[in-house]
Amino acid sequence: MPQIRxxxxxxxxxxxxxxxxxxxxxxxxxxxxxxxxxxxxEATTVISRSSFLVNAVAATDPQAPLSEGDTVDVLPPFAGG
Structure with missing residues (x-):
């Protein structure tokens, strides 16, 4: 299984x-x-509401394959305006 950052x-x-x-x-x-x-x-709740970037590209398919050395950014919902 690939190691992901x-x-x-x-x-x-x-x-x-x-x-x-x-x-x-x-x-x-x-x-x-x-x-x-x-x-x-708390961590489980945050993950369930987060969006993800894979190598700086929005991950829209949760089943898309990850590769060794990929970087995944976990982005929880942000507030602001």
């Missing part, structure tokens, strides 16, 4: 307590499962 932003960074991690996953769905396996309720 995961970068957390805003509320995701707070919920996971880090700005960056690595995880083994073949798809965004697998990555979400891996990240939330032992995570807090």
């Amino acid at each position: 995961v970068r957390f932003f805003a509320a995701a960074r707070e919920a996971f307590g880090t700005k960056e991690s690595t995880a083994a996953a073949s798809t965004i769905d697998e990555l979400m499962t891996t990240l939330t396996k032992d995570a807090s309720t």
